[in-house]
Amino acid sequence: MSDQAAVGKLNTNVASSGTLFKLVAFSLSLGIVPLASYYASLHFVWDGNSTFAAITAVFAANLVLVIYIVLSILDDRQTQQSSPRLSPPESKKER
Incomplete structure (x- = not known):
């Protein structure tokens, strides 16, 4: 019975x-970044054109x-590759 309960546990990292x-x-x-780029480009790049x-x-x-x-996807892939794979639980037939 405890084996069945262990199967339902979530892997919480x-x-x-x-x-x-x-x-x-x-x-x-x-x-x-957007606020700084807005004001910087407004005064220095686009000469007061607020649309641009x-x-x-x-x-x-x-x-x-x-x-x-992109960094989150790369971090997730790196985490998945470094974590050990869990073996599937054995069934009653295999016992």
């Missing part, structure tokens, strides 16, 4: 502090999101 730091860093950059500055800010926000997604 504790997130490392590096993952939490990455989440906080990207959350802050998602707010700071807004497009620059949208591009910067999307760039931050794409970088976060």
Whole structure:
């Protein structure tokens, strides 16, 4: 009976502090990078054209999101490769 209960347990991996730091860093950059790119491009690149500055800010926000997604996928693949594979539980027929 305890074997059956053990099968239902979930594999809960504790997130490392590096993952939490990455989440906080990207959350802050998602707010700071578009605003900074908007005002910087408004004054220095587009000479006051707010439409082009807004497009620059949208591009910067999307760039931050794409970088976060790519790094998360790479981190997940690395975690899956380093974790040991669990063997399937043996059935009653195999006992």
